[in-house]
Amino acid sequence: MSTAPEQASKPSGNWSRLLLNKVVIVTGAGGAIGSAIAYGCVLHGAHVIVADINKKAADKVVRKIINENETKKECVMATELDVSDEQAIQNAIKTIVDKWNTVDVLVNTAAIFTFGSVENASAEA
Template identity: 75%
Template sequence: MCTAPEQASKASGNWSQLLLNKVVIVTGAGGGIGSAIAETCAAHGARVVIADINKKTADEVATKIISGDQTKAENVMSIELDVTDEQSITNAIKTVVDKWNTVDVLVNNAAIFTLCAVEDASADAWTKILNVNVRGYALMAKAVVPYMKKQRSGSIIQLASISSWIAQPNFVPYSTTKGAVLQMTRNLALDLGPFNIRCNAICPGTILTSATTGHAANLNLSMDEFTAEEVKKQCLKRLGSPQEIANIIVFLASDLCHFATGASFLVDGGYTTI
């Protein structure tokens, strides 16, 4: 079984300054894919806002970035943010703009994972997952778009999923929200294109995070058993790493990618190919 290439497993090495001085907000950045995105954007010179509903985990990610390079202390901000609360969003964006005057990049990453058959999903569960995974993305875009329009540039990157594209057993609530994210991305790209604001979606496959280990546990599988089953579904016979998602986020956020908008990028080891 293959393992992730070493260069894709960590946010170190000879990084260029692809995001130099860009103000990047990452939601759900207190762990998993979100923290890898924040760390990698910082490594590329961005002014990074680590936003999470859990301020403690956001602070920990900020400390990790700064401890690796004290020169980044002025370019990292951790902030408490509840994407389901419009006032929380307004307060967070004001804090960011007061310090750095604008927002160049929004990475909508915050999500919850409700995986079940439709008859097992309560009304409250539907409300919660739609509030975080769909409404939260829309409210964040609503808050940052005026600043992007003013400067006539910006990049909104939304974390969708292979679940936006394919049916999976007992995934109804989660897949529904990720399908909505994909369509939201296309519509944002159309509406915001005249202002030179790009909007794209990333569709990860099976990425090794705490959510993945939790899913394996819910299936009563060890991680070895779960991984063995998952890699059968992929061209590349391994799980992905958060760093591999972070790398493509940097590309889409950077000035290397001016003509890509309304697109969805599958980062799934070939899962949807087979």
């Protein structure tokens, strides 16, 4: 089952060029919300890094985007990224900057879910 929208409308109006040629990192992009955001950013002309701790999930999202719009294959890439690992973040940023010279937007949808009350949650959780 795809998490990207099946029928996306074409960008229009004043907002349609907001992301044009911007470099966007979407963390947690292997999941439903992150993949939909990544898909929308690509449709709006952004260069998108589909980042997820699960590389296979990130690759699947990229394949889906490319399969639906072959012209976007140079505008999207997958990377494995554990956002709790500072060195992994630095490595990912270096790879992205080497390819596209900058990072313009970060959309963080990566999350760790713990069960229990918020009052008992620690910063490490």
